[in-house]
Amino acid sequence: MSAGRVAIVGVGYTPFRPITPDVSFREMVYEAAAKAYEDAGIEPQKDLDACVTCQDDFEHGRSIWNEQTPDSLGAVLKPVGTIPGDGIYGLIDAYMQIRSGLRNVVVVETHSKASNMITRNYLLAHAPDPIYNKPLSQHPYYIAGMEMNRFLYETGNTKEQCAMVAVKNRRNALSNPVAAYGQKSAVEDVLGSEMISYPLTELDTSSHADGGIVMVLASEDRARSLAGKPVWIKGVGWCSETPWLESRNWGEAVYAKLAADMAYRIAKINEPREDIDFAEVDDTFSYKELQHLEALGLCQRGMAGRMTSDGVTQRQGELPVNVSGGSLGVGHLVEATGLQKVLEVVLQLRGEAGKRQLDNARVGLAQSWRGIPYASGAVAILSRE
Amino acid sequence: MSAEKVTQLSQTKRMFGELSFGPQDVKLYGQYTYGIAGERFFREIKDNGRIMGTRCQKCQLVYLPPRIYCERCFAELKEWVEVEGKGRVHSYTAVHVDLDGNRLNEPILMAIVEFPGIYGGFVHKLGEIEPRDVRIGLKVEVVLKREEEREGSILDIEYFKPGMFD
Numbered sequence: 001m002s003a004g005r006v007a008i009v010g011v012g013y014t015p016f017r018p019i020t021p022d023v024s025f026r027e028m029v030y031e032a033a034a035k036a037y038e039d040a041g042i043e044p045q046k047d048l049d050a051c052v053t054c055q056d057d058f059e060h061g062r063s064i065w066n067e068q069t070p071d072s073l074g075a076v077l078k079p080v081g082t083i084p085g086d087g088i089y090g091l092i093d094a095y096m097q098i099r100s101g102l103r104n105v106v107v108v109e110t111h112s113k114a115s116n117m118i119t120r121n122y123l124l125a126h127a128p129d130p131i132y133n134k135p136l137s138q139h140p141y142y143i144a145g146m147e148m149n150r151f152l153y154e155t156g157n158t159k160e161q162c163a164m165v166a167v168k169n170r171r172n173a174l175s176n177p178v179a180a181y182g183q184k185s186a187v188e189d190v191l192g193s194e195m196i197s198y199p200l201t202e203l204d205t206s207s208h209a210d211g212g213i214v215m216v217l218a219s220e221d222r223a224r225s226l227a228g229k230p231v232w233i234k235g236v237g238w239c240s241e242t243p244w245l246e247s248r249n250w251g252e253a254v255y256a257k258l259a260a261d262m263a264y265r266i267a268k269i270n271e272p273r274e275d276i277d278f279a280e281v282d283d284t285f286s287y288k289e290l291q292h293l294e295a296l297g298l299c300q301r302g303m304a305g306r307m308t309s310d311g312v313t314q315r316q317g318e319l320p321v322n323v324s325g326g327s328l329g330v331g332h333l334v335e336a337t338g339l340q341k342v343l344e345v346v347l348q349l350r351g352e353a354g355k356r357q358l359d360n361a362r363v364g365l366a367q368s369w370r371g372i373p374y375a376s377g378a379v380a381i382l383s384r385e
Numbered sequence: 386m387s388a389e390k391v392t393q394l395s396q397t398k399r400m401f402g403e404l405s406f407g408p409q410d411v412k413l414y415g416q417y418t419y420g421i422a423g424e425r426f427f428r429e430i431k432d433n434g435r436i437m438g439t440r441c442q443k444c445q446l447v448y449l450p451p452r453i454y455c456e457r458c459f460a461e462l463k464e465w466v467e468v469e470g471k472g473r474v475h476s477y478t479a480v481h482v483d484l485d486g487n488r489l490n491e492p493i494l495m496a497i498v499e500f501p502g503i504y505g506g507f508v509h510k511l512g513e514i515e516p517r518d519v520r521i522g523l524k525v526e527v528v529l530k531r532e533e534e535r536e537g538s539i540l541d542i543e544y545f546k547p548g549m550f551d
Contacts, residue, residue: 018390118393121484130417132450133508135539138480142495145478146508150497153476153521180390198479198492198516207392242456246449246505250476250497 006098007223007230008382010040010216011346015178016331019115020210025060029072029111032212037074040216041227042105044074049103051075054083054090054110058123059334061116073109073214086110086368087213087339088378092236094217104222111212112333120208128373133245141205143373145197147250148287152199154251154302155294159199161305162286163190166203168308169283169322172315173329175356180209180331190286204286209331213339215346231346234363234383235267240376248375253288255375256295256367263365263379264297272297277362278319278348280341282369282377283326289313292367293321296379315356323348323356338368342380349384422451425465427537434529438503440464449505470527471550472500472507479516492516498525498545512544524548 012035014020014028023031037044051073055066062068066082069075083090087110094106117123124140152158164187173182185203193202223230239258241248260272269275279298283289290304298319299307307313313321324330324344333340345364347353353361362384369377419427422439429437438447439462441455448455453462479492494511496519511519512528526548535541 018392115393121486125484131419131423132539136495136509137484138493138495139482139484139486141482142478142480142493145480146476146495146497149478150476150521194488195479195481195492197481197495200478207390244450244505245508246497247456 004099005220006095006233007218007220008215008233008342008346009218009223009226009228009230010036010042011343012036012039012214013178013343014212016180016209016211016333016340018180018207018209018331020113025111025113026068026072028113028210028212029069029109029214032111032214033073033107033109036107036214036216039228040218042216044107047105048075048078048107049105050079050081050097051107051109052081052083052090052093054085054087054108054335056084056335058126059117060113069109073107075107086335086337086370086378088342088366088368088380089238089338091215091217091233091339091342091380092238092378095233095236098217098219104219106217108215108217108339109212110336110339112208112210112336114208114332114334115210124372128245133373139197140372141200142197143245144205144285145200148200148204148285149198150250151252151287151291155305156302157287157290157305159191160187161308162204162290163187164308165283165286165289166190166328168314169289169326169328171329172323172356173325175354176325176330177354178211179325179329181207181329182325200285200287206284206327206332209333211331211333211336213336213343215339215342229350229384231349232383232385233380235263235265235269235381236379237262237266238376238378240374243374245373252301253291253295253369253375253377255377256292256369256379257297259377259379260296260367263381267381269381273299273319275363276319276365276381277360278323278358279321279365279367280324280326280344281321281365281367282337282341283322283328284332284337284369284371286328288369289321289326292369296365296367315358320358323353323358338366338378341366341368342382345382349382420453422453426451427541430529430541431535431537434532436468436470436527437465438468438505440466446504447502449500449503449507468500468503471548472498472525472545474511474519474521474523474525475499475506476521477511477519494519496525496545507542507545509539509542510544511546513546524550526550
């Protein structure tokens with residue numbers, strides 16, 4: 001085995017739906033995995049060296065939960081690594097295993113069965129510090145309301161520009177056959193929807209969806225021997241700010257900035273705005289897309305709203321953002337959210353994005369945020385060359 | 386076409402049979418120890434009505450809530466300093482829904498309160514103010530519960546109210 005470049009050589013996914021009462025999580029993973037192996041042209045029992053699986057226990061209402069996936073992945077009796085976090089962290093893990101020369105072919109799995117959790121808000125309310133924060137016992141989105149308020153205050157971006165993000169992404173989702181929440185809407189609809197936690201409205205927030213995503217990664221030698229179109233992982237990065245709500249930065253996504261700095265360094269990208277053709281960034285809430293675009297260096301601080309209202313981030317714009325529909329349009333996939341963003345980048349780079357295919361998709365960026373109440377996230381930069 | 390879709394299986398129309406995974410209402414019990422820093426911090430509030438932070442001399446940081454280590458230089462922190470309970474609203478929100486998603490009759494005001502020269506502060510409620518009067522930068526001061534009602538928890542702070550100070 002030789003250390004060197006790493007490619008995504010196969011992807012498989014199920015349609016993203018608000019509820020999936022017809023299948024168990026295992027069957028969902030099986031479907032995504034079977035499609036990924038077919039796409040890559042490999043047989044898991046013969047070709048897989050290892051697997052990485054990313055799930056959070058709480059999200060599934062079950063303990064030590066991510067040990068449950070090897071059988072539905074065809075990975076029984078293989079080395080399995082479990083990550084209780086977002087899928088991009090799993091992608092990075094697999095990338096490092098191959099890059100180090102330890103493995104040739106590694107599969108990454110993550111999925112959402114969010115509809116199984118009936119009392120999700122209560123689960124999320126368990127995440128903030130149990131001594132200093134949790135006794136205040138509020139709907140956990142109050143944390144997003146405070147962050148949005150501070151972000152808009154510091155940067156001069158507006159609620160209206162946040163609403164434009166929500167409108168754009170749900171509109172984009174209409175061209176994505178597997179997105180759950182595609183919709184034509186107007187800025188007034190978003191601003192006029194029910195207030196959740198000022199200034200955050202109902203339509204500023206993404207709704208959850210279920211779905212499985214599986215990706216096969218391979219070393220350069222192995223990728224070259226497979227029939228499909230390899231998509232190369234050019235750079236990865238990840239970062240966590242202080243976990244304390246009281247101390248972290250509320251106006252700027254520093255975690256995304258530092259994660260991007262690392263990924264750009266590895267990918268040898270000096271001018272992200274020049275070198276990145278399109279991006280799928282975290283949009284769990286509408287304002288997060290603006291905050292993340294600024295942190296990723298894809299525009300100046302305070303200019304993401306203007307860039308949005310000028311149409312730059314539209315599908316026909318100079319820097320299309322969340323062409324897939326993002327979490328606002330596709331549905332929030334819990335720990336599978338980051339890999340949905342990677343998935344869109346892969347499909348675009350392979351020229352397989354159907355009606356929403358971009359013309360000059362050569363280098364794309366995918367970014368994830370771990371979610372409330374934390375300030376951490378990951379970045380992956382992919383290229384077709 | 387509507388983005389408002391059924392997101393919970395419980396919202397779908399269906400026949401209910403017995404749906405049970407063993408005994409219902411089984412709760413998980415756990416405990417969260419306050420630790421060295423939390424113990425002292427909450428005792429000071431409860432017994433003395435004082436807010437105390439820990440200080441890192443090297444990094445010139447005062448931690449609130451206090452920690453026994455510095456997250457920058459990783460030194461152990463032993464110096465305790467009092468923090469006057471007068472600060473400013475760093476950010477705020479008005480929460481309109483409860484944990485079940487029901488609309489609240491009156492929104493609840495939540496804020497991050499910062500203090501001059503302090504790394505950190507409090508995430509807490511605002512009181513004695515109308516939502517329309519809150520703004521970022523507003524001067525606020527701590528309102529503690531009466532001493533006999535304090536239990537050594539973050540709820541010993543009732544809320545922060547608009548403050549008159551320089």
